[in-house]
Amino acid sequence: MTTSQALAQDAAPDAGQASVGFEEIVVTAQKRSENVQNVPLAITAVRGETLEALNITQPQQLSIIDPSVRYKQSLSSGASGLTIRGVGTSSFSAGIEQSISTVVDGVVFAVPSSLSTLADIERVEILRGPQGMLFGKNASAGLIHFITKRPFLNENSAEVRLQVGNRGERIFRGIGNIAVTDDSALRIVATHNRRDGLIRNLAKGGIDTDPQDVTGLALKYLWEPTADLTVYFAADRTENDAFCCSSSYRTVAPGYAPAVINAQYGIVAGPDNLEIAAGGDAIGSSSTQGASIQIDYALGQHTLTSITALRQAKGENSYDGDMTTVNYIDSNGGANETKWFTQELRITSPPSDTFDYVAGLYFYSSKASSLIRQRGQLNWIVPASRGTVIPVVPGAPLGTVFETTTYNDVDTTSVAAFGQGTWHITPRLDLIAGARVTRDNGELNYRRDPTPGARPIPGAVAVQLEQKVAADNFSWRIGPRYDFTDDIMGYATVSRGYKGPGFSGLSAASATADQRIEPEIPTSYELGIKSAFFDRHLVANLALYHTVVRDFQAQVSDLSSATYSSRITNAGEIRIKGAELNLLARPTPDLTVTAGGAYTDARYEDFNGVQCYFGQPKVAEGGPCTAPPANPNSIDGFFNAAGLPLSAVAKWVFGTSAVYEREVSNSLRLALQANWNWQSDINFAPSGDPGTIQEAYGLLGGRVAIEDRDGRWSLALHGSNLLDKRFAAMIAPSPSTALNPGGYVQYFSPDSVRRISISLDIRL
Numbered sequence: 001m002t003t004s005q006a007l008a009q010d011a012a013p014d015a016g017q018a019s020v021g022f023e024e025i026v027v028t029a030q031k032r033s034e035n036v037q038n039v040p041l042a043i044t045a046v047r048g049e050t051l052e053a054l055n056i057t058q059p060q061q062l063s064i065i066d067p068s069v070r071y072k073q074s075l076s077s078g079a080s081g082l083t084i085r086g087v088g089t090s091s092f093s094a095g096i097e098q099s100i101s102t103v104v105d106g107v108v109f110a111v112p113s114s115l116s117t118l119a120d121i122e123r124v125e126i127l128r129g130p131q132g133m134l135f136g137k138n139a140s141a142g143l144i145h146f147i148t149k150r151p152f153l154n155e156n157s158a159e160v161r162l163q164v165g166n167r168g169e170r171i172f173r174g175i176g177n178i179a180v181t182d183d184s185a186l187r188i189v190a191t192h193n194r195r196d197g198l199i200r201n202l203a204k205g206g207i208d209t210d211p212q213d214v215t216g217l218a219l220k221y222l223w224e225p226t227a228d229l230t231v232y233f234a235a236d237r238t239e240n241d242a243f244c245c246s247s248s249y250r251t252v253a254p255g256y257a258p259a260v261i262n263a264q265y266g267i268v269a270g271p272d273n274l275e276i277a278a279g280g281d282a283i284g285s286s287s288t289q290g291a292s293i294q295i296d297y298a299l300g301q302h303t304l305t306s307i308t309a310l311r312q313a314k315g316e317n318s319y320d321g322d323m324t325t326v327n328y329i330d331s332n333g334g335a336n337e338t339k340w341f342t343q344e345l346r347i348t349s350p351p352s353d354t355f356d357y358v359a360g361l362y363f364y365s366s367k368a369s370s371l372i373r374q375r376g377q378l379n380w381i382v383p384a385s386r387g388t389v390i391p392v393v394p395g396a397p398l399g400t401v402f403e404t405t406t407y408n409d410v411d412t413t414s415v416a417a418f419g420q421g422t423w424h425i426t427p428r429l430d431l432i433a434g435a436r437v438t439r440d441n442g443e444l445n446y447r448r449d450p451t452p453g454a455r456p457i458p459g460a461v462a463v464q465l466e467q468k469v470a471a472d473n474f475s476w477r478i479g480p481r482y483d484f485t486d487d488i489m490g491y492a493t494v495s496r497g498y499k500g501p502g503f504s505g506l507s508a509a510s511a512t513a514d515q516r517i518e519p520e521i522p523t524s525y526e527l528g529i530k531s532a533f534f535d536r537h538l539v540a541n542l543a544l545y546h547t548v549v550r551d552f553q554a555q556v557s558d559l560s561s562a563t564y565s566s567r568i569t570n571a572g573e574i575r576i577k578g579a580e581l582n583l584l585a586r587p588t589p590d591l592t593v594t595a596g597g598a599y600t601d602a603r604y605e606d607f608n609g610v611q612c613y614f615g616q617p618k619v620a621e622g623g624p625c626t627a628p629p630a631n632p633n634s635i636d637g638f639f640n641a642a643g644l645p646l647s648a649v650a651k652w653v654f655g656t657s658a659v660y661e662r663e664v665s666n667s668l669r670l671a672l673q674a675n676w677n678w679q680s681d682i683n684f685a686p687s688g689d690p691g692t693i694q695e696a697y698g699l700l701g702g703r704v705a706i707e708d709r710d711g712r713w714s715l716a717l718h719g720s721n722l723l724d725k726r727f728a729a730m731i732a733p734s735p736s737t738a739l740n741p742g743g744y745v746q747y748f749s750p751d752s753v754r755r756i757s758i759s760l761d762i763r764l
Contacts, residue, residue: 084129243282597653
């Protein structure tokens with residue numbers, strides 16, 4: 001639902017007028033303003049009004065507007081992340097960045113989860129495929145650019161939104177636009193989003209473990225002293241006083257602690273389970289703040305742009321790692337802080353009949369610090385103990401406290417020069433070529449210390465190490481663009497992307513353990529066509545692509561470790577190919593219909609070290625699974641997942657939306673909107689584990705609004721997941737199969753339950 005969704009919310013003509021085609025939407029996907037239908041890239045461009053109509057308030061909900069975008073949930077917001085065309089990053093390590101770059105007003109967010117709420121958005125641009133050439137760093141699989149509204153000159157106005165809904169939803173947004181002088185203006189945005197959590201802890205009186213409580217403030221100042229100079233300054237701060245992200249038991253093994261404790265509290269494990277009984281607390285908070293300044297200066301017909309930004313994100317969380325009242329690991333979590341500075345300087349040529357270009361320099365520097373702590377008594381219930389709590393470590397009496405703390409400091413710098421040119425060979429044929437030269441450097445300081453008064457968790461020996469990594473890269477894109485007619489354009493591109501090196505930083509067995517991770521290199525081939533028919537009453541876009549990612553950075557289980565820990569590795573190679581079709585139609589002046597779908601075939605070509613799922617046959621039994629050398633009797637093992645589908649990727653996704661707008665009186669307008677999104681089965685495990693499959697599901701949403709024709713106020717009823725379809729945003733085996741053999745846990749999205757709300761917007 002690419003360009004179509006962006007245009008779907010254009011105001012319908014007055015009743016009785018002839019139907020008109022869709023208006024253009026201008027994007028900056030190539031660092032210059034262009035009609036989205038003329039850009040030779042697969043883009044989803046969505047106006048802020050569309051986000052509001054669909055009640056999209058968080059980046060996690062972007063799959064509603066783009067079927068190729070998915071959100072992979074994990075134990076924390078920092079370890080969760082977006083995927084595009086099946087590729088993304090899900091890691092606990094501070095030394096690995098996301099494959100999907102999050103950009104806000106031209107500034108790369110080193111911590112994508114620090115953008116926790118969406119407000120005052122002008123538009124969102126989702127760019128699919130390798131995009132790191134022009135945008136910052138680490139966009140090897142795609143990029144999501146949020147462009148916020150700038151202050152309006154010579155305007156004094158205010159907007160207020162109040163929204164209340166079920167499950168404790170409370171949303172407030174206040175926006176003020178102040179004309180400071182004739183050539184400057186200030187815009188103030190205040191937000192507060194709150195909702196109840198989904199998972200209730202019955203052992204703590206039924207309290208919610210994962211609510212949302214986000215408060216934000218943004219100040220934006222625009223100054224245009226001359227026709228040649230524009231200065232834009234923005235500063236913001238956001239605080240989130242809530243924990244992310246709770247899970248519940250999907251299946252439990254009879255006789256083990258999860259089954260015994262669930263039975264005591266009347267909890268039934270299953271796909272619809274929203275209850276746990278945990279003895280430890282779920283606590284967490286986070287904050288992000290930063291400032292940026294963008295200066296645009298006209299040098300003749302060229303434009304010189306400078307974007308400088310300094311940002312910080314920090315947070316802490318802790319949860320009951322075993323999710324029972326038995327104290328195995330009752331405190332699992334930590335704290336993190338990332339500070340980063342970016343500077344971009346670029347020059348943009350004016351449009352030309354022969355050749356135009358964009359070129360620039362980019363600098364990035366960050367320091368990421370993290371602490372991961374596990375604390376508990378390593379007690380458990382097993383079938384042989386017949387419901388009695390026993391120590392797992394031989395010789396350790398009940399009540400013995402075990403603790404392990406790991407510290408990571410990762411310093412990263414990146415310097416790049418980039419450029420892209422367009423040769424207008426004929427009035428209809430263009431050749432587009434661009435390149436980026438990058439130098440990355442990183443340094444890891446890692447240590448794992450004993451805790452006074454506590455015994456170390458078995459296998460977690462004291463370690464201290466320092467390592468460095470560096471990489472040089474040349475990434476590029478080239479391809480023709482051809483206008484078959486004024487309304488039909490086709491393009492073909494070949495792109496070589498890049499995601500920088502990093503560090504595992506999760507589990508080091510000794511001071512000589514190599515924690516360095518090599519760069520991730522995608523090569524992508526894409527064919528596309530963008531077209532409009534019937535005087536722009538029908539827009540149809542099609543993209544075909546084939547991508548191979550070499551040295552894919554992935555998190556795997558380190559089964560040679562006694563603690564069943566995880567590590568980051570270059571997993572080998574993955575291949576993704578697919579097709580995306582998007583349609584937009586306006587059959588009548590009052591009705592707009594959109595439809596979008598995608599087919600994705602994503603597979604591992606080479607991925608060694610994947611953990612076998614419970615019950616998977618060993619080699620001796622005719623299966624692929626081998627036992628780890630350090631524990632030959634383990635019920636776990638590992639194998640090469642070559643040929644298996646990429647985890648968390650749906651082969652088929654589809655979405656459609658219909659918007660009906662009509663004048664009901666001289667002063668009132670009625671707007672009706674309905675949307676349906678569907679996806680096929682997905683498997684969250686690279687091993688092909690049958691226990692981690694989320695079956696196909698569809699979500700129905702809608703909106704009914706009555707508004708003043710002049711836009712001074714509107715009253716709307718919103719609904720998402722109206723059929724109350726429970727679906728998991730992640731399914732994973734229990735952290736250690738020895739403690740719950742054959743058991744699984746699941747994470748839910750905020751949209752995994754029915755949500756109904758009513759909103760009032762007032763504009764002055």
